[in-house]
Amino acid sequence: xxxxxxxxxxxxxxxxxxxxxDALDNxxxxxxxxxxxxxxxxxxxxxxxxTYDMEVExxxxxxxxxxxxxxxxxxxxxxAGE
Numbered sequence: 033x034x035x036x037x038x039x040x041x042x043x044x045x046x047x048x049x050x051x052x053x054d055a056l057d058n059x060x061x062x063x064x065x066x067x068x069x070x071x072x073x074x075x076x077x078x079x080x081x082x083t084y085d086m087e088v089e090x091x092x093x094x095x096x097x098x099x100x101x102x103x104x105x106x107x108x109x110x111x112a113g114e
Contacts, residue, residue, distance in 0.1 A: 035105045042079055043101070047072055058101040073098055080104070086111050 033041075036058060044051060047067050062068040068076065076098055077088045086108075097107035 035108060036101055038083065039101050039104050042076075042083075043067065046075065056101070060101075061095075061099050063095065063099055076104070080108060084108055084112065 040053065040056060040058075043056060043062070044053065047062075048055060056067070060067070062072070073093060077093055080086065081088055088111075092107070092111075096103060098104055
């Protein structure tokens with residue numbers, strides 16, 4: 033399963049219950065669309081840490097890293113390459 037597919041599955045199962053996969057575009061803002069709130073962001077951080085065995089620093093929890101499927105994939109790739 034690709035990284036985007038894993039993230040999409042997590043978002044759909046935890047925040048968009050009952051929605052089809054087509055309801056979420058890879059560039060859709062989780063915050064602007066009301067998909068994820070501040071508690072949801074913390075759950076996403078835990079998901080990333082557990083799934084990818086990496087530590088997310090407090091200063092990395094910003095919209096540029098966690099506000100869409102594409103942004104989250106880019107963050108994970110960059111973090112894994114460090």
